[in-house]
Amino acid sequence: MDTPQNTALTRALTELPGPLPARGVIHVVIRHSDRFTVVGNDLAQHPGLSTAAVGFAVRIQSLPQGTEVGVKALAARFPEGEKLIAAALRELEAHGYLQRARTRLPNGRIVTRTVFCNQPAALLRPRATAAPPQRPPTVREIPAPVQAPEAEPVHAPEPPAPDPDPDPDPEPQPLPLPLPAFELPPPQAPAPEPPARSAPLVPPPTAPKPRRPPLPRPRELTPELARISTALLSDLRRHSPDFTLSEEHVRKLVPGVAAWLERDTHPDAIRHTLTTAAPEPVKHPYQFVRHRLTTLIPPPLPGPRELAAPARPRVTVTPFQTCDGCERAFRSPTPGHCRDCRNEETQAAA
Structure with missing residues (x-):
């Protein structure tokens, strides 16, 4: 129940109908x-x-x-x-x-x-050219007579001898009625055949995916950088089991971590960047770590020369001078008279 x-x-x-299968x-x-x-x-x-x-x-x-x-x-x-x-x-x-x-x-x-x-798959096969549709015959059309094959001439039999006492008034036979005249329509041009398609209809391919950027590499992979990078990548699974990498994957990712260390990035900062806000679960840890090492790499730290303030341009200041005539202050690279005193001297000389 x-x-x-x-x-x-x-x-x-x-x-x-029929016997049923025993399985399936x-x-x-x-x-x-x-x-x-x-x-x-x-x-x-x-x-x-x-x-x-x-x-x-x-x-x-x-x-x-x-x-x-x-x-x-x-x-x-x-x-x-x-x-x-x-x-x-x-x-x-x-x-x-x-x-x-x-x-x-x-x-x-x-x-x-x-x-x-x-x-x-049917688009890949060439399509057969359809025959033009035949126009049904109308009432005003007369089909063309079929020409019979030529046959051997046959001699007509000789007419019989006339009756010596024919009937003087034979009954007249009715004449056959004339057939109605059928008017043929004007000839029409045959319908143009559709052009044969040389190439099959194939859907255009999808847009290709952009090529992935290469993994960053240091200028020189020293043994010390390789040791620290290998230890950092192998230690990721201690912080999250999803980031368990194989030895081959660790060996491939070492240059990327070394490039981060070469740019003065702390190992804790690298570990935080690789494991923070990760999807749950991480299905492909190697691809995920490679993507973050490639796209999130920081720029190199600037040196003291880049951080130094730009030097100000030197401005030449014209010193003050005391006029020998009126004792007024004026700017001039050399001592002498001011402009007013020079004008008065010029007018007096004139």
């Missing part, structure tokens, strides 16, 4: 009459797609035209998170089922247009 029994499904199994799945197929979407086995059984990607492909294929299928729109419609949805869309885009392109509208706004194809 505690286990519910699906009697409808049990009754449907009894109605299936048994399909009870009921034909849909409305609200259904046709999904091909190339998508449902794709060996390179994850189950999440196939599920979102079926969901996108069942949506009507013009429905928003971005990451945030799908996350608001379905219970999955944005990270899972974004990963599934990237899988579909890599296998050609999905294409996202940024286009500019007439009003200047830039939007993302998403194109979904249920059979991307």
Whole structure:
């Protein structure tokens, strides 16, 4: 009594024709009459797609035209998170089922247009040129007479001898009625055949990812820098088990830590930068530490010359002089008379 029994499904199994398989799945197929979407086995059984990607492909294929299928729109419609949805869309885009392109509208706004194809492999095959449709014959057309093959001439039989006593008034035979004249329509030019496509329709590839910047390296990797860097990287797992690195990864990351130490960065500051605000859990510690060592490296410390205040330019100050005539003070590099006294002397001399 505690286990519910699906009697409808049990009754449907009894109605299936033929013997049922002893193991595996048994399909009870009921034909849909409305609200259904046709999904091909190339998508449902794709060996390179994850189950999440196939599920979102079926969901996108069942949506009507013009429905928003971005990451945030799908996350608001379905219970999955944005990270899972974004990963599934990237899988579909890599296998050609999905294409996202940024286009500019007439009003200047830039939007993302998403194109979904249920059979991307069919786009790689050349399409056959369709024959022009034949126009059904109308009433005013007369089909061209079929020319019969030439046959050997046949001699007509000789007419019989006239009757010596023919009927003087034979009954007149009715003349055949003339056939109605059919007017042929003017000849029409044949419809131009569509040009054959030389290249198959292949969706454009996605934009390539930018190349990762190289790991920073010191000017000279001394044994002392290598020893401190190795000890710092090996000690990260003591502060957080997620940062357990292998010996090969430690050996690859030593030059990056040595570049930080060469720039006078304290080991505690390096450890704090590498382990603070890390995701939980850290799935790929080597990639995570390499990324932070590359992107968060500080600049070199400035030296005393860079920190010194700029020297002020020397300004030459003209000293004060006492006029020999009026004893007023005036600026001049040499002693003598002021300007007024020089003018008076000039006027007196004139």
